Amino acid sequence: MEELYTLEKEVGRGSYGVVFEGHMARTGQRVAIKRLPCSNPECIELYLQELWAMRATAESHVNVIALHSCLLQTGPRSLRPLKPGVLPLRLVESVLKGSVVGAPQSQGMDNGRSTTKRRTSSVSRLQDRTNACQAEPKLNATDCTTPQRPQCRAGKRPSQGEAEQPGPQRRLALWLVMEYCDGGDLNRYLLSRPPDAERNHGVVRQLCRAVAFLHGLGITHRDLKPDNVLVCVTPKGPVVKVADFGLSKMRGGLGDGGLTRQHFSSTCGSDFYMAPEVWGGLTYTAQADIFSLGVMFWAVLERITLLEEGTTQEQLGAYVCKGRSGWLMPLGEALWENADLQLCIPMKFKRAPPLPPPPGPSVCVLLSDMLASNPDARPPADQLEARVRAALKEDSH
Structure with a gap:
């Protein structure tokens, strides 16, 4: 990552992952970098939807956030940019199979169940x-x-605890590099x-x-x-x-x-x-x-x-x-x-x-x-x- 971008500090944390403020290593341009941990197929499907939509908008409109690039992380030191118009096959296969490709079968099944639970929240004032x-x-x-x-709530997003699952696939992640606001x-x-x-x-x-x-x-x-x-x-x-x-x-x-x-x-x-x-x-x-x-x-x-x-x-x-x-x-x-x-x-x-x-x-x-x-x-x-x-x-x- 440091060869392409420098992470400065965390600026946001939500249901999916973490957003950092960073800079492009060559130009010094300030960017926002979102890390999306790919720990279960439900999360991965949403990430791919986001990537596909952002690629379609690219930098075409001043009132829509611009995507500069996307990188796939497969290990602690393994990070590669994705080519425009191409989705990572490993993640697509994970969505189609209903389990993270390469993960132990029990982990994939458990993750799938954890994000499909329905719960009714208590009435709050x-x-x-x-x-x-x-x-x-x-x-x-x-x-x-x-x-x-x-x-x-079929489209309900997983909680932060569900998004970050321990295990062998914790390093599998998408990094979206966007304009900084x-x-x-x-x-x-x-x-x-x-x-x-x-x-x-x-x-x-x-x-x-x-x-x-x-x-x-x-x-x-x-x-x-x-x-x-x-x-x-x-x-x-x-x-x-x-x-x-x-x-x-x-x-x-x-x-x-x-x-x-x-x-x-x-x-x-x-x-x-x-x-x-x-x-x-x-x-x-x-x-x-x-x-x-x-x-x-x-x-x-x-x-x-x-x-x-x-x-x-x-x-x-x-x-x-x-x-x-x-x-x-x-x-x-x-x-x-x-x-x-x-x-x-x-x-x-x-x-x-x-x-x-x-x-x-x-x-x-x-x-x-x-x-x-x-x-x-x-x-x-x-x-x-x-x-x-x-x-x-x-x-x-």
Whole structure:
């Protein structure tokens, strides 16, 4: 590794593996390097999906994280770059066989069982942190535990303990070398700064462009949320980058409108951003990404946040308060239970200066359309930026 890249320090740790800040040995360019331990076939399948999607986007769009290179590690000192367009056969074979190639049979079987267990989380209370403003919020890239989680979580990512399994195959790993984003994720960037309407509008427009680009390539992200949006700080303002394609699905040769006809069945994503049809276990299309964007846009524009009880992890996200006790329920779950539910946009309570003004009538109509229970009623990605611009312009008058 040191012949190609220098690892400086760890900057993130999540369900899959570890992200380091590093530098290219020859040029000194700063990069982010993600190590993905290939300890079981379920993890490997997600890693290959992420690699395939990132190769498709390459460095083609300013608002999508750029992949510089990928390396395969097969031993303590064995590391080789992968050729563009080629997947490592050893990992593909592991996915097809359902066990890590070269590992003892018992290990492969145990790993397979460990990631397919279904569990129902206990109902936990979430504290309302609407419009909270902290100078330095303590954030990390983990999901909030959500009330009434669905029983079937086929796309649920393995826990960190499951991702790192001891044994002979612990050294088998993929290393993804990507552009470095010095602003952290969208939660950290926005919540560590005073509210700014123009900055929020810029973030929303950039996310529109990113998702339109991905859908145009036939890529459905399936896990859009602030944690998976990174920020590069520039003199002209923040440049946001959609990242983390582990749950994405890619379809080729679709033609115009084809992506909205491609259906998926795996229940995956992050609770507060999942569409109603995903919550209900129905088949769904790329329009589920539009619902996730709607949740993010609403939270960004109004600075709506939530906090899991007993933690200091604050994150941007819209929700529904249920009952007198004020339990927080994800919008998708609430709309699945009641498709006729009328969302209160803007969220009129607990607003205080110096918060940005609430979104105007035109933006509120757009948010309602993006959060529609019926996926076909949501605007497609290729029309979204134009609608955002028109709504902001109309409200400015």
